[in-house]
Amino acid sequence: MPSGEPAQGLPREPAPGFPREPGRLPTNPWNEHAWIVGEPVVGSGTWIGAFTVIDASGGLTIGAGCDISSGVQIYTHSTARRCVSGRRYPDVDRAPVVIGDRVYLGAGAIVQMGVTIGDEAVVAAGAVVTADVAPRTMVAGIPARVVATVHLDPQTGHPRFDPC
Secondary structure, three states, rough: OOOOOOOOOOOOOOOOOOOOOOOOOOOOOOOOEEEEOOOOOOOOOOOEEOEEEEEEOOOOOEOOOEOOOOOEEEOOOOOOHHHOOOOOOOOOEEOOOEOOOEEEOOOOOEEEOEEEEOOOOOOOOEEEEEEEEEEOOEOOOOOOOEEEEEEEEOOEEEEEEEOO
């Protein structure tokens, strides 16, 4: 294939939200070092760390006051069925992700499509979230499992994590 020519079957222009210049990420209002595809709805006071991959192509809502740590990956699509079928299954599967208010996603955590994470939940570093997470719950591991309950002191608001 000649240099500069697209591979057979690939579009000449990148899809919306993808960089047009090699080595450049699409611009976004949260972090210049994050790759954000689609149009996520992000609540006020939410912080998104560097080196995150955020796919909002299937619909993504992130609540207010969240911390999305460096290296987190959030996916709202999957090409697994299309790939293993040799493209006989022609679709890219998509399902929205909903992340509540004041949710902490630890470094390197992965959130799969179709997941809802409740308010004030904690996802440990490196966890892979494949199912819904209840509010005020801490999950860890692969796949993510409940490891603690989040309690907020009614007077001070300070959190306590009680192991399950």
